[in-house]
Amino acid sequence: MILLIQTLILGIALGGVYALMGSGLSLIFGVMRIVNLAHPSLIMIGAYVAYWPFRLSNIEPMFMLPVAAIILACIGAILYRFVFEREARSAKYSEMTVLLTFALAMVVEGMLGTAFTNTQRITSPNYATEAFFLADIFIPKGQLYASIISIIIISALALFLKYSRLGYAIRATTENREAAELLGVNVNRVGLISFAIGLALAGAAGALVSFIFSFFPSKHWEWIVILMSLVVLGGMGSILGTVIGAFLLSAVAALVGTYFGATWSTLTFFIALFVVLLVRPQGLFGEKPELA
Amino acid sequence: MSKLLEATGVVAGYGDGPAILNGADLSVHPRKVHCIIGPNGAGKSTLLKAIVGMLKVRKGDVRYKGESLKGLRPDKILRKGICFVPQERALFPKMTVRENLRMGGYSITNDSYLNNRIGEIEEQFPILKERHSQHAGTLSGGQQQILSMARTMILKPEIVMLDEPSLGLAPKIVREVFGVMQMMAKEGITIILVEQNALMGLKYSDWGVVLDLGRSLFDGPAQEILEDPRIQELYLGGMKDKP
Ligand SMILES: Nc1ncnc2c1ncn2[C@@H]1O[C@H](COP(=O)(O)OP(=O)(O)OP(=O)(O)O)[C@@H](O)[C@H]1O
Ligand SMILES: [Mg+2]
Numbered sequence: 001m002i003l004l005i006q007t008l009i010l011g012i013a014l015g016g017v018y019a020l021m022g023s024g025l026s027l028i029f030g031v032m033r034i035v036n037l038a039h040p041s042l043i044m045i046g047a048y049v050a051y052w053p054f055r056l057s058n059i060e061p062m063f064m065l066p067v068a069a070i071i072l073a074c075i076g077a078i079l080y081r082f083v084f085e086r087e088a089r090s091a092k093y094s095e096m097t098v099l100l101t102f103a104l105a106m107v108v109e110g111m112l113g114t115a116f117t118n119t120q121r122i123t124s125p126n127y128a129t130e131a132f133f134l135a136d137i138f139i140p141k142g143q144l145y146a147s148i149i150s151i152i153i154i155s156a157l158a159l160f161l162k163y164s165r166l167g168y169a170i171r172a173t174t175e176n177r178e179a180a181e182l183l184g185v186n187v188n189r190v191g192l193i194s195f196a197i198g199l200a201l202a203g204a205a206g207a208l209v210s211f212i213f214s215f216f217p218s219k220h221w222e223w224i225v226i227l228m229s230l231v232v233l234g235g236m237g238s239i240l241g242t243v244i245g246a247f248l249l250s251a252v253a254a255l256v257g258t259y260f261g262a263t264w265s266t267l268t269f270f271i272a273l274f275v276v277l278l279v280r281p282q283g284l285f286g287e288k289p290e291l292a
Numbered sequence: 293m294s295k296l297l298e299a300t301g302v303v304a305g306y307g308d309g310p311a312i313l314n315g316a317d318l319s320v321h322p323r324k325v326h327c328i329i330g331p332n333g334a335g336k337s338t339l340l341k342a343i344v345g346m347l348k349v350r351k352g353d354v355r356y357k358g359e360s361l362k363g364l365r366p367d368k369i370l371r372k373g374i375c376f377v378p379q380e381r382a383l384f385p386k387m388t389v390r391e392n393l394r395m396g397g398y399s400i401t402n403d404s405y406l407n408n409r410i411g412e413i414e415e416q417f418p419i420l421k422e423r424h425s426q427h428a429g430t431l432s433g434g435q436q437q438i439l440s441m442a443r444t445m446i447l448k449p450e451i452v453m454l455d456e457p458s459l460g461l462a463p464k465i466v467r468e469v470f471g472v473m474q475m476m477a478k479e480g481i482t483i484i485l486v487e488q489n490a491l492m493g494l495k496y497s498d499w500g501v502v503l504d505l506g507r508s509l510f511d512g513p514a515q516e517i518l519e520d521p522r523i524q525e526l527y528l529g530g531m532k533d534k535p
Binding site: 170186 | 387403
């Protein structure tokens with residue numbers, strides 16, 4: 001029983017971070033219909049942005065979170081303007097963006113590998129190795145803090161989408177791009193801003209990930225499976241779905257890991273991805289799949 | 293009579309594809325209801341899309357209050373007071389009814405004015421007030437059409453273009469939708485209507501335009517079109533006396 005509760009707590013403590021990692025992917029897909037396969041590699045950039053200041057002068061990785069977010073947002077704006085905006089006019093848009101983001105992931109991986117080698121890194125602030133104890137159960141502080149911050153960021157995003165004028169424009173563009181344009185939304189600008197916000201979320205996630213998982217440039221291939229599965233489960237484009245998908249899958253993966261062994265834990269995400277695509281391709285909260 | 297909007301010799305098509313409009317003309321008179329009729333695929337929807345800037349006008353011109361709309365983006369044309377309700381209704385199904393109205397006023401940046409307008413429209417259309425927190429996608433077809441039309445009124449537009457507002461609706465609901473259109477016209481909004489049911493459309497209109505093969509074949513008072521024997525035969529199915 002203790003083991004079960006302990007496992008669930010560890011799973012849930014990771015859920016928030018997964019949710020933040022996936023939310024940018026989901027937002028970008030929703031607005032732009034871009035399946036950003038490079039998303040985890042961009043999270044990786046965020047992790048390095050947090051890593052080096054910590055390594056060189058012991059700067060708190062959480063302080064680097066906004067910096068990573070801003071850097072990635074700028075990268076996002078540039079990528080959108082010079083790569084994706086042009087593609088938006090192509091008839092083979094969806095196919096092209098999949099290839100483009102795949103290539104982008106390779107490029108980012110290559111550049112990070114050249115700059116920082118494939119050595120495993122992790123930031124290790126004190127809390128990353130400490131835990132709270134409740135009777136016989138422990139909650140790792142690093143994961144707890146990271147999840148709490150993730151949920152705060154996602155809530156802020158949700159409030160922004162729900163109540164701000166730009167949030168209305170983003171939601172409307174997600175649902176019906178042409179109609180939004182007819183009502184006066186500059187959908188191209190909304191695309192740029194959403195792309196930048198999506199990557200800012202990646203940057204923020206990277207800073208948090210830096211003290212939770214050890215990372216190296218090619219590790220993003222592992223993350224993409226995790227992110228795709230939880231985003232697909234939640235329904236591509238739905239932020240709420242992504243959050244629910246993240247907590248569900250990370251709890252299940254933790255359970256599988258405890259009772260069947262760690263190798264099976266990663267497989268949970270693969271299997272979930274397959275099953276969802278076969279049984280309910282629109283996920284829990286998504287549109288019918290014809291859109292993609 | 294002076295024209296509010298005038299399209300002359302418009303050539304337009306989709307992307308790099310062939311021209312769908314081959315010199316279409318349209319004269320729009322202030323505060324009148326205009327009905328564009330023509331067979332399926334004639335280019336009626338295409339003409340409306342070209343006017344609002346969703347499609348590029350390759351040749352010809354669209355002039356509104358003396359200035360050309362050519363090359364302007366849809367959001368710019370909207371801000372000049374021309375609203376378009378496309379054939380497929382274009383609501384945001386997962387946003388609430390009120391959020392849809394708010395999107396109708398997206399180009400209004402003064403929040404308290406916008407809230408007032410939403411309040412006024414909800415007074416005018418009690419069903420929208422009643423359903424304000426419901427997702428637009430859960431409304432009936434008729435209610436969705438009324439929401440699409442009411443949504444344009446937030447802006448107090450000069451011109452509203454309605455592309456087949458009766459599509460897929462039961463006759464009773466169609467009359468309700470046309471009632472809303474008349475209400476808009478009474479408020480001084482100039483209407484451009486595209487209607488499959490040409491007889492019915494023309495009966496609710498002051499002016500008629502017959503469009504076929506991307507060209508305007510006839511343009512005149514709706515009554516004249518209704519009475520023209522050639523047009524009756526070709527486009528009204530010879531059903532002169534059907535309601
Ligand atoms: N998105 C599009 N891409 C390419 N061709 C299109 C597109 N939409 C319409 N067309 C073509 O343009 C032509 C005119 O279509 P349009 O929709 O303007 O006709 P319409 O008069 O509105 O007909 P309907 O009564 O069926 O609505 C048709 O031949 C159609 O195949
Ligand atoms: Mg049409």
